Amino acid sequence: MRILLNLFFFIALAFGADGSIEVVKKVDTLPSLAIEDGTTAYDDSLKKSFFKTLVSDVNVLSFFNVDHHPYSTQFDNTSVVLENKDKEYVIRYKIFEDSDKTFNVSMKILQKSVLVKTKNYKIKNKNLYVFVAHAMAYDLNEYMGGEPVEWMKRKVLISRLVSSGQSEIVVCDYTLTFSQRIVKGGINLFPRWANNEQTKFYYTSLNGRRPLLKEVEIATGKTSDILSSDGMMICSDVSADGKKLLVTMAPEGQPDIYLYDVAVKKSTRLTTFQGIDVNGQFMSNNRVAFISNRLGYPNLFSLTIGSNAVQQLVFSGKSNSSCSAFNDNVVYKARESSDVFEANTFNLHLISTQNGSVRRLTANGVNEFPRFSREGDAVLYVQESSQQSSIGVIRLKFNKNFLFPLIYGKIQSIDW
Amino acid sequence: MKKNVILSSVAVAMLLFSGCSTNKPTVDETSKTTAQTVVTPALESSSINSNSNSGATVASDASAAENAANNAASNSGSTAEDIAKNMTSVYFDFDKFDIREDMKANVTNDVNVAKAAAAAYSVKLEGNCDEWGSDEYNMALGLKRAQAVKTGLISEGVDAARISMVSLGKSAPVCTDKTKECWSKNRRVDFKLLP
Numbered sequence: 135m136r137i138l139l140n141l142f143f144f145i146a147l148a149f150g151a152d153g154s155i156e157v158v159k160k161v162d163t164l165p166s167l168a169i170e171d172g173t174t175a176y177d178d179s180l181k182k183s184f185f186k187t188l189v190s191d192v193n194v195l196s197f198f199n200v201d202h203h204p205y206s207t208q209f210d211n212t213s214v215v216l217e218n219k220d221k222e223y224v225i226r227y228k229i230f231e232d233s234d235k236t237f238n239v240s241m242k243i244l245q246k247s248v249l250v251k252t253k254n255y256k257i258k259n260k261n262l263y264v265f266v267a268h269a270m271a272y273d274l275n276e277y278m279g280g281e282p283v284e285w286m287k288r289k290v291l292i293s294r295l296v297s298s299g300q301s302e303i304v305v306c307d308y309t310l311t312f313s314q315r316i317v318k319g320g321i322n323l324f325p326r327w328a329n330n331e332q333t334k335f336y337y338t339s340l341n342g343r344r345p346l347l348k349e350v351e352i353a354t355g356k357t358s359d360i361l362s363s364d365g366m367m368i369c370s371d372v373s374a375d376g377k378k379l380l381v382t383m384a385p386e387g388q389p390d391i392y393l394y395d396v397a398v399k400k401s402t403r404l405t406t407f408q409g410i411d412v413n414g415q416f417m418s419n420n421r422v423a424f425i426s427n428r429l430g431y432p433n434l435f436s437l438t439i440g441s442n443a444v445q446q447l448v449f450s451g452k453s454n455s456s457c458s459a460f461n462d463n464v465v466y467k468a469r470e471s472s473d474v475f476e477a478n479t480f481n482l483h484l485i486s487t488q489n490g491s492v493r494r495l496t497a498n499g500v501n502e503f504p505r506f507s508r509e510g511d512a513v514l515y516v517q518e519s520s521q522q523s524s525i526g527v528i529r530l531k532f533n534k535n536f537l538f539p540l541i542y543g544k545i546q547s548i549d550w
Numbered sequence: 551m552k553k554n555v556i557l558s559s560v561a562v563a564m565l566l567f568s569g570c571s572t573n574k575p576t577v578d579e580t581s582k583t584t585a586q587t588v589v590t591p592a593l594e595s596s597s598i599n600s601n602s603n604s605g606a607t608v609a610s611d612a613s614a615a616e617n618a619a620n621n622a623a624s625n626s627g628s629t630a631e632d633i634a635k636n637m638t639s640v641y642f643d644f645d646k647f648d649i650r651e652d653m654k655a656n657v658t659n660d661v662n663v664a665k666a667a668a669a670a671y672s673v674k675l676e677g678n679c680d681e682w683g684s685d686e687y688n689m690a691l692g693l694k695r696a697q698a699v700k701t702g703l704i705s706e707g708v709d710a711a712r713i714s715m716v717s718l719g720k721s722a723p724v725c726t727d728k729t730k731e732c733w734s735k736n737r738r739v740d741f742k743l744l745p
Contacts, residue, residue: 295720295721298721298722298723298724298726299718299721299722301721321718321721321722323719323721324686340716340718340721343672343674343714343744344714344716345716345717364714364715364716365693365696365697365715365716365717366686366689366690366693366716366717368686368689370686382686382690384690384693384715387693387696387697387700387715388697389686389689389690389693389694410687410690410691410694412686412687412689412690413685413686413687425685425686425687427687432687455685455687455688456685456686456687467685478682502685503685546719546720546721547685
């Protein structure tokens, strides 16, 4: 009896609390998926890149155990290729060009070798082909009944440091496969989409006498000056309807958070602390999360617009220096070592302001600049290594992180 | 008693193990849809494409003010850039923005230049940080460093109206090695002269 009792305790302790066991089991039980390419047009480099992007996307969906081998086939074949006969799912596609040079993709989803869905995609500019792959993965996710992954189709803005005193604004997809420079020359930082449609954005120009917040219309390249301030001028967040901005300004040398009304062109000061208040983020119920050193070190606080009361949100760590908010949840960056002379570790944590629960989202390295997706289901962030910058995507529900490296330069900030 | 403990253990083990089970993604096997569609309008919009490799890229007004200053000063023999070279950067400790004892002589030197050779110019203070962090807090740290130098200049008689500040964060490093000496060179305030 005692042996049996000890056995149960041993099993419970050894396996029950170990989350990694759950992950392993999930990998084993995920349905298998293979991708078949029926393309006869276009060069190999485009075909390889398209396939690679689609594989990445399907991996990020986290539904499947994805076969990374690129299988070739005839698009109209009635059966899947031999190696995929036992696969639960097969995506087959064909890239082709119209007479007017339009980029087309036809997709089939087969389940257990039976056609269950087809869809055609068309885009005028071939250079944007990665967004077609993202759209295909989006539709696959929808077919599978997954949580919406709107962020997969959105464009990402990054500020890229290319040399000392030179940083440019680049628009790209979330995997950094596509990228196009929009602003260049001098120091240009902190890009923020100005609306949900992603037709214009704000950024900070540090190339004049004072820091200047500018707005750019992507279609035309037209720029407008919005606000300037001595010292600092950063658009930290844009409200969901695009009508209000949270900006950090320092007209008297004191960095404080202001609420800017886009239509009225008027800013209202929200913080008055004689230290550092930065990084304001819209939350639910008229609240704003922000970073302040009012306790002598950077930490996460919140305030309610129209009230002077400030609430401390995080009670652990001695350096929590940036954040992103979605409704009642806040992701923040915490320094977890404080060595002046060696590489430090910065990890991202998720806190629910409703119940105070904290969850660590990254394990090691330098992880910073978190940005919630518009739906709050994913977090985009920057991971720095000694060699390069990467964009990371955290799928909160699946507890999975995916990294996509930047080819050259260092990422200063991101938005999506 | 023993029996109760055993039953409880079984219950605990069952609860823990049940957390490891997985549900397959819901798949509606009966649905078979065919759709003719195009990629979303946002992708199709020519906003990115039509401007590729052309005028869509916004050329910034980089250093226009500094160039103007140099042009204005060139007539008098020495440029603003030349004069600014006589001003000494002020360096800071890790995560700090108070002026160190060994940096006070630098500030005094800068005051002397600002009040004499650079008297005709505005002084722009550029706060810089090391590579640890590109977020707003780090930018604010650069600003507080510039503010500390500004306070030092004003206390020794430089007109506050002549001084402007900007934090560059980690955007303008003078050294990119991964050493403590290198990082310490980047925690600084530089001087620019403007007309």
